[in-house]
Amino acid sequence: MSVPSQNVLDTAEGRRLHAASPGPWRRWGPYLSERQWGTVREDYSPGGTAWDSFPHEHARSRAYRWGEDGIAGFGDEHLNWCLSLGLWNGKDHILKERLFGLTNEQGNHGEDVKELYFFLDGTPTHSYMRMLYKYPQAAFPYADLVDENRRRSNELPEYEILDTGVFDDEAYFDVTIEYAKAGSDDLLMRVTVENRSPHPALLHLLPQFWARNTWSWDTSRSKPELRLTDGAVVARNPELPHQYRWSAQGDAPQEWLFCENETNIERLFGSKGDGPYKDGFNDYLVDGRPEAIRRDKGSKAGAHWRLEMAGGGRRTIGMRLRRVSQDAQAAEDFDAVFVKRRAEADEYYTALQQDLDDDDARLIQRQAMAGMLWSKQFYHFDVKRWLNGDAAQPTPPASRLHGRNADWRHLSNADIISMPDTWEYPWYxxxxxxFQAVAFALIDPxxxxxxxxxxxxxxxxxxxxxxxxxxxxxxxxxxxxxxxxxxxxxxxxxxxxxxxxxxxxxxxxxxxxxxxxxxxxxxxxxxxxxxxxxxxxxxxxxxxxxxxxxxxxxxxxxxxxxxxxxxxxxxxxxxxxxxxxxxxxxxxxxxxxxxxxxxxxxxxxxxxxxxxxxxxxxxxxxxxxxxxxxxxxxxxxxxxxxxxxxxxxxxxxxxxxxxxxxxxxxxxxxxxxxxxxxxxxxxxxxxxxxxxxxxxxxxxxxxxxxxxxxxxxxxxxxxxxxxxxxxxxxxxxxxxxxxxxxxxxxxxxxxxxxxxxxxxNSNWRGPIWMPVNYLLIESLQEFHRYYGDEFRVEYPTGSGTMLSLSEIADALSERLCALFRKDRNGLRPVMAAYPLLAVDPRSADLVLFHEYFHGDNGRGLGAAHQTGWTSLVALLLKNKPRRSEDQKASGDAK
CATH class of the missing domain: 1.50.10 (Glycosyltransferase)
Incomplete structure (x- = not known):
């Protein structure tokens, strides 16, 4: 594997990362999951049917007990305060606040996210982060995806979002979300929207800022408040030492919206309540109900832009979150911070990748690391409290006390943890x-x-x-x-x-x-x-x-x-x-x-x-x-x-x-x-x-x-x-x-x-899996340490070519890297299920790191964003260019 020399420590990010106390710079990060609904933590059903007890349809209206989710979510290390992005194209039946996917019963091959999004960049301290979300301009095909996948048998391929046709003729928005830190508690969010269609299109943009709900479960906890003050939102939690100010940078939003991060008991349970509830923004924008929101305060705030975008048009909006106590200090220029942090990210990866002179290898490795960084998550789960229930909520069914994880009452987690991914597997x-730790050691040991x-x-x-x-x-x-x-x-x-x-x-x-x-x-x-x-x-x-x-x-x-x-x-x-x-x-x-x-x-x-x-x-x-x-x-x-x-x-x-x-x-x-x-x-x-x-x-x-x-x-x-x-x-x-x-x-x-x-959910009856391949390669290298170059084995079997075990390890590494590299036709085997992206010059370098791969053609399978152990490919990439098929054939014939 390629390990960088020490000069990576001399970069600005390297110095932050290896400082005596890098903690403050890690305080804020992409710590929200992409799916909190349908998880065991949020399941209080008698029989442990997590997908049914908290389905996607409930997610917009029901407060979470153990975490939060959102698109491009960011938060502090305990998710006291959370940021994410809401979108609405004027046609969807719900506000797009979280990523949609299918359950085991709905998807013929198991849990599956049905969205197009890509993690593009990131630094270990999260001083700079960038991702891309592709949002259709037609109504999102929720029902079509469910109905067609339910109809298909196991022998048929899954029905994916590209198959629905909503991305045809480039009728979609490219939404790029970036975060940069001017300081450890000075967080900048920039959203850039491109209308990929040649026709005008409407987009409602709604950055959101809210407090995780802790008060509904524990009556001793104080309820935070967000209040509109002098054209910005001031956030105060009586249990925390600092207040924060959330403000727009540049163009101001058309309006500020407020609601409470609380369950809509009227909608879900038919009980009378006060409101406005967690789904207030949805009901106001989509259903046109002004009573669903407030204009001045709540525990959840939104900055609303209504963007009339010309064909091929581009718009950028910015938000900033910093401590109120910092207001007396001059704020560094918004755009200058992004320029500086992105340059530092480039500097860091240039040092890290100095042994790679292959542009495509550098791109693959950097996106692999970005996926790892975006897949960190605040994971909160106290099994004893989950089994017994909370004093302020109905008592869970007694059957749960003898069901799932009943003998793990000691387990109490509230930590930032590397996840396999934060949609299919938002749990460690x-x-x-x-395997994830070994991959992380490349950038953040x-x-x-x-x-x-x-x-x-x-x-x-x-x-x-x-x-x-x-x-x-x-x-x-x-x-x-x-x-x-x-x-x-x-x-x-x-x-x-x-x-x-x-x-x-x-x-x-x-x-x-x-x-x-x-x-x-x-x-x-x-x-x-x-x-x-x-x-x-x-x-x-x-x-x-x-x-x-x-x-x-x-x-x-x-x-x-x-x-x-x-x-x-x-x-x-x-x-x-x-x-x-x-x-x-x-x-x-x-x-x-x-x-x-x-x-x-x-x-x-x-x-x-x-x-x-x-x-x-x-x-x-x-x-x-x-x-x-x-x-x-x-x-x-x-x-x-x-x-x-x-x-x-x-x-x-x-x-x-x-x-x-x-x-x-x-x-x-x-x-x-x-x-x-x-x-x-x-x-x-x-x-x-x-x-x-x-x-x-x-x-x-x-x-x-x-x-x-x-x-x-x-x-x-x-x-x-x-x-x-x-x-x-x-x-x-x-x-x-x-x-x-x-x-x-x-x-x-x-x-x-x-x-x-x-x-x-997964298949070990023929596909290629990165972790076991990585272990096989490492084993061959270890055997070579003993046997040396003189010990040779035929590779491939029947070819007549005899190679040392080290050479075979390198050859296997090349084959695994070929999953992600462009072939002679400029196509990446892993992306074979995304032909629309492959023919688009602006999307051809977007790479997904799937859970496993087709045993014959390398197509990505399973969880589409499981950078987790698949990011091990970042340790296998080498300078040596991948042999063409002609070279390979001639070499094997020797």
């Missing part, structure tokens, strides 16, 4: 967050470290040592990659800053000891170092839902679950050895994880007392094993990423470093003498390799080569855009299992899921 997931520590804190981590998986079921099990991320971020931070943060490493290590113990005690049914794991984040990778009781009874011994645990042991061993350099007490703990690794290695390879193995000698591949209640073991011969995951468990030790720790060397030699069966089968740690290194791996050379033969076969796992999650072999040879008259099966499905397992 433990293994997503680990301090934030990355804090994110990893966050999940190990007592108010996140379960008392039994489990890390919370994700909001819908904190008790599920995601792959244990936290230690891997800690080790990666530690090293990246040191390369950037020149400092080794042992305190961070030690804090994380002690908590991960507890988590490792939870895995060993809870997910190894017979104590044989073969792991079951449950959900494990790979959704429908197996013929059964692995997080539910099996229809056959029994359990599944998982190749991937076991490999994850072997990798976990190696990561903790690596961290322990690093800490042992300063404190020899950590040697014993490191040796303990070395022992764990060897015993897990023996189990997966069949060297334990029972002799069972997940390695299939005939197929030369790792498979899960179905253990039936009668003791029968049935190999589930599915060629998937499950069988490649043993490649993840690899670590190379430096012999000289081991020699400096005599007790470690003594223990290594003890195992060589007393357990030669393990030593000979699973590793080469006793045979020095390139540079006097020692290899710890689940795989010796032969088995590794056999796995790579399948992985690098274009008829199986290798696509033009990375490694598929399921072998293409199953396209013609589906796997089937018959049991007690029932038939279960799996076949190659390179795009969206055609089954309803896990609601159809």
């Amino acid at each position: 997931a433990s293994w997503d967050l680990a 301090d934030f990355a470290k804090k994110q990893l520590i966050l999940l190990t804190q007592d108010r996140f981590m379960h008392p039994n040592g489990q890390l919370p998986a994700y909001e819908w079921a904190f008790g599920d099990a995601n792959p244990p990659v936290h230690a891997w991320a800690v080790w990666q971020v530690y090293q990246m931070d040191a390369k950037l800053t020149g400092k080794f943060d042992r305190v961070f490493l030690e804090r994380a290590f002690h908590k991960l000891l507890l988590n490792f113990g939870w895995w060993v005690n809870r997910k190894d049914a017979e104590g044989r170092n073969l792991f079951q794991g449950g959900f494990l984040g790979l959704d429908n990778i197996q013929i059964f839902d692995r997080s539910a009781p099996l229809p056959t009874g029994g359990r599944i011994d998982q190749s991937d679950g076991t490999a994850w645990m072997a990798a976990y042991a190696l990561d903790l061993m690596s961290i322990g050895l690093e800490l042992a350099a300063d404190n020899e007490a950590y040697v014993d703990i490191s040796v303990k994880f070395f022992e764990h690794f060897l015993y897990i290695s023996g189990a997966i390879n069949g060297a334990d007392e029972a002799g069972a193995s997940l390695w299939d000698e005939q197929d030369e591949f790792f498979y899960d094993a179905l253990k039936l209640p009668d003791g029968t073991s049935v190999p589930l011969k599915v060629r998937s990423i499950v069988g490649l995951s043993p490649l993840f468990a690899v670590h190379v030790l430096d012999s000289a470093a081991v020699g400096k720790l005599p007790r470690l060397e003594e223990r290594l030699r003890w195992f060589l003498r007393h357990r030669p069966d393990l030593a000979q089968l699973v590793s080469r740690w006793y045979e020095p390799g390139k540079g006097n290194t020692m290899l710890l791996s689940l795989l010796r050379g032969h088995r590794m080569k056999r796995l790579l033969t399948r992985m690098l076969d274009e008829a199986e796992f290798l696509s033009d855009y990375g490694v598929r999650s399921l072998s293409r072999y199953h396209e013609h040879s589906p796997f089937k299992l018959d049991h007690n008259g029932e038939s279960f099966g799996i076949e190659y499905t390179p795009a969206e899921s055609v089954s309803r397992t896990f609601g159809g």
Whole structure:
């Protein structure tokens, strides 16, 4: 991966970021979610039906309990004060205040945002941020999107916003929203609207400023007030030390609007109330009801512009939020602040990307980082209060006390957290967050470290040592990659800053000891170092839902679950050895994880007392094993990423470093003498390799080569855009299992899921997933550290071309980067579902970072803005231009 030299610290943003106390500059950021409705946090229904209990239709009229949402939302670190943008084209039946999408029941492939928006730029302190929203001039096709997607079967592609025709003939507005900070508490918002149509069009523009509702749930909380004073809005919260002034810059709005951020109980529940309510702006503008608003005060304010825009016309409006106490100070010129902060953003990324001389690579990397920055969110959830309900509200149904997350009462979060994205997944997931932290370490290692520590804190981590998986079921099990991320971020931070943060490493290590113990005690049914794991984040990778009781009874011994645990042991061993350099007490703990690794290695390879193995000698591949209640073991011969995951468990030790720790060397030699069966089968740690290194791996050379033969076969796992999650072999040879008259099966499905397992949200039966590809590339690089250039493997399988493992890692990186790069026709494979944008010169460089990708053509699939772990591509981009298909073909033929 490319890591910048230290001169990035000498930029204006770098100095802010690495100051002794950068906190004030982080106080304001894009911390609103894009969807608060339909989340578990806002669900108080008896049966936990979150999508139904708080649907999109309620969102404009109902105050949120745990957060806020909005278009281009910005707020302080606790969302005491919030900013966002409202729009109305004069034709929609509701004011456009938040992004629309479909639920599991409405969308044939799961939750799906049906909007066009792009995160274009951002700095780590949020001193400058920019995004683009494309708003149709025709009525937004809410009903059409719902009806058509409900009509379509799983085998048909989803019906997307471009399919409705509302963007045809460029009949839409490009709305660019920018934020810049003149100071840590001096926030500027600029909205630029372009009429992309050649015809005149009307647009109502409504920047909004409001207080998050805390008073409706807790009668001890004071209600903030926003009041119109001398042509501006003055905001006061009795519980906070500072008042703020929100004012227009340049042209004044036609009018100021006020309402209360409170639930419209008349509309939703038929109760009599006072108003004006949260939906007051909607009712005033769309329905023409003047009584729905106030003109002077409330807890929510709006500045209303009615823009009559000529064809191709462009208009800009500006708003400023600063402390009232700053009014005596001369305010820096509005436009000059934007010029300055955008120049600083350019300076920062120029330093960061100095090793990239490819303009397209720089664009992709910068937009990937922008998506990460825009996907931070204030996440507030106190499970105990959520289960019990609030004193000022109706008591929740008793059934909830024994339902979702009932055994996670300790969990109490109120933090800025990196989200996978803030529409489809406006909640953290433990293994997503680990990958996100590694990506964040490229631009902001301090934030990355804090994110990893966050999940190990007592108010996140379960008392039994489990890390919370994700909001819908904190008790599920995601792959244990936290230690891997800690080790990666530690090293990246040191390369950037020149400092080794042992305190961070030690804090994380002690908590991960507890988590490792939870895995060993809870997910190894017979104590044989073969792991079951449950959900494990790979959704429908197996013929059964692995997080539910099996229809056959029994359990599944998982190749991937076991490999994850072997990798976990190696990561903790690596961290322990690093800490042992300063404190020899950590040697014993490191040796303990070395022992764990060897015993897990023996189990997966069949060297334990029972002799069972997940390695299939005939197929030369790792498979899960179905253990039936009668003791029968049935190999589930599915060629998937499950069988490649043993490649993840690899670590190379430096012999000289081991020699400096005599007790470690003594223990290594003890195992060589007393357990030669393990030593000979699973590793080469006793045979020095390139540079006097020692290899710890689940795989010796032969088995590794056999796995790579399948992985690098274009008829199986290798696509033009990375490694598929399921072998293409199953396209013609589906796997089937018959049991007690029932038939279960799996076949190659390179795009969206055609089954309803896990609601159809994601698909691991053929598409390409960035995180597992990233781990495979990293594993190949680690193997190369031991074997060197002389160890060569055929790439692709059957081509006759022999490459080193490092060269193969680079080639796989190129294929993954090719998802986002322009091809010979100037098209980006990831954007294949957006042909209207591809032919528009002004939109051709807009990039989305999807959740996963079509296994054959690279088209983006799943969540359209999951920059989260997909932003790992930013670490794979290199100077070397992507080979053309002709070059690739000739190279492969050599």
